[in-house]
Amino acid sequence: MKVLLAMLLLVGTSVAQEPDPTYTFLLRRSSFTQEQLSDLRAYGRAKDDQPARITSVLVAPNTNYILFSVSPTKRVERDTLLALIGNGRIAPVSKLTIRSVPDGRRGGLEVWPEMEDCKTSPGRYVCLPEDFNRDWTEIVISSK
Amino acid sequence: MRALILLFLFVSPVLAEQFSAQNFGIIGTKRTLVDAWFFNEGKQTATRGVRGAGDLLSGPVWITGYHGPGLNFLATNSRVELQNESAFDFITQTSTWTLIIVYKADNPPNGIIFSKTNTFSAVGFYMQGTAAAADDMAINFNVSGVKKIYTPPLTKAQSAGKNWRVFIFDYCSRSNKPEVDDVIFSIDGVIFTDTNDGTIAGSIANNNLAVISGWDAGTSTPINWRMDMVALLRGDGRGPLTTPELKLIVDRVLGR
Numbered sequence: 001m002k003v004l005l006a007m008l009l010l011v012g013t014s015v016a017q018e019p020d021p022t023y024t025f026l027l028r029r030s031s032f033t034q035e036q037l038s039d040l041r042a043y044g045r046a047k048d049d050q051p052a053r054i055t056s057v058l059v060a061p062n063t064n065y066i067l068f069s070v071s072p073t074k075r076v077e078r079d080t081l082l083a084l085i086g087n088g089r090i091a092p093v094s095k096l097t098i099r100s101v102p103d104g105r106r107g108g109l110e111v112w113p114e115m116e117d118c119k120t121s122p123g124r125y126v127c128l129p130e131d132f133n134r135d136w137t138e139i140v141i142s143s144k
Numbered sequence: 145m146r147a148l149i150l151l152f153l154f155v156s157p158v159l160a161e162q163f164s165a166q167n168f169g170i171i172g173t174k175r176t177l178v179d180a181w182f183f184n185e186g187k188q189t190a191t192r193g194v195r196g197a198g199d200l201l202s203g204p205v206w207i208t209g210y211h212g213p214g215l216n217f218l219a220t221n222s223r224v225e226l227q228n229e230s231a232f233d234f235i236t237q238t239s240t241w242t243l244i245i246v247y248k249a250d251n252p253p254n255g256i257i258f259s260k261t262n263t264f265s266a267v268g269f270y271m272q273g274t275a276a277a278a279d280d281m282a283i284n285f286n287v288s289g290v291k292k293i294y295t296p297p298l299t300k301a302q303s304a305g306k307n308w309r310v311f312i313f314d315y316c317s318r319s320n321k322p323e324v325d326d327v328i329f330s331i332d333g334v335i336f337t338d339t340n341d342g343t344i345a346g347s348i349a350n351n352n353l354a355v356i357s358g359w360d361a362g363t364s365t366p367i368n369w370r371m372d373m374v375a376l377l378r379g380d381g382r383g384p385l386t387t388p389e390l391k392l393i394v395d396r397v398l399g400r
């Protein structure tokens with residue numbers, strides 16, 4: 001089932017010829033070594049006119065979680081991400097697609113983003129976990 | 145001919161910036177410009193303010209704005225982190241300041257609009273659409289973990305729509321006048337909803353970067369607004385803006 005979802009998620013983009021969608025994944029830090037995280041960070045693009053397409057890694061207040069956003073540019077990157085989804089090590093949170101059409105009234109392009117996430121496509125994307133924003137350094141453990 | 149000149153003046157991003165770059169250019173001497181961001185770059189990972197730069201992080205998207213390009217804050221935690229931190233230290237519970245945003249919202253606000261808390265810090269000052277205020281616009285002061293929420297009577301129905309709008313938050317020692325487009329919803333009242341009984345004392349200056357959009361405490365919900373410009377002005381005890389002054393701001397930033 002996970003593989004099917006992954007196929008829909010990543011392979012489906014090539015069928016629809018969508019313009020460079022950006023995927024955001026939820027990573028559990030304990031599932032990755034620092035070296036593996038560094039490898040992932042090198043995926044996708046380091047530069048782009050649209051900052052949304054640039055690979056980013058965001059450590060949540062709950063440091064068990066990492067949000068990883070990437071616009072895969074190579075087949076090997078897509079394959080690796082598919083495998084990680086398939087074995088449950090990363091979970092897709094959202095897909096951002098930047099669309100544009102010529103703007104006849106103003107000239108240039110009319111540009112807008114579209115987002116798919118757990119609200120628009122609950123079966124394909126996961127919501128952020130409830131404890132995503134829990135800062136463990138602020139938790140006080142008491143014997144009372 | 146005059147109409148053409150006016151049209152050029154306000155459609156041209158460069159002239160629009162010059163117009164607002166003057167200290168007292170936008171509403172006379174009652175407010176001093178702190179900084180303004182026009183998001184006219186249309187690409188790049190940083191945006192240039194009149195005084196300081198901001199970094200675009202976690203996926204703001206360059207879009208077609210009202211005056212030239214704008215930014216869409218649709219992605220989770222998408223934000224602009226403003227680098228000149230000390231420029232915003234004047235924002236306190238008792239100071240006078242005015243926030244102006246030209247925006248378009250498909251849905252009611254449900255995330256951070258402007259904050260001085262840095263990313264992931266719940267302590268400080270932030271303005272957001274918030275569930276605690278039944279999705280109305282609210283302003284939060286959170287000092288040392290004690291939170292107060294001031295809820296301007298700007299409902300979700302009034303804050304979203306198909307058109308570009310101007311949001312003005314004129315904060316003057318706990319009285320404010322939220323305005324969307326040229327409809328004023330409150331002159332001098334604040335609906336006060338209090339999540340704690342205690343009174344907050346002390347400064348909210350927490351030496352963190354100010355942020356446009358960004359992290360919503362507890363949910364990471366994005367603001368999902370399209371913004372064409374953001375400006376911040378300070379009043380330094382010069383009193384609240386009058387209704388005609390608010391209307392003047394709206395007319396000027398919309399180029400009317």
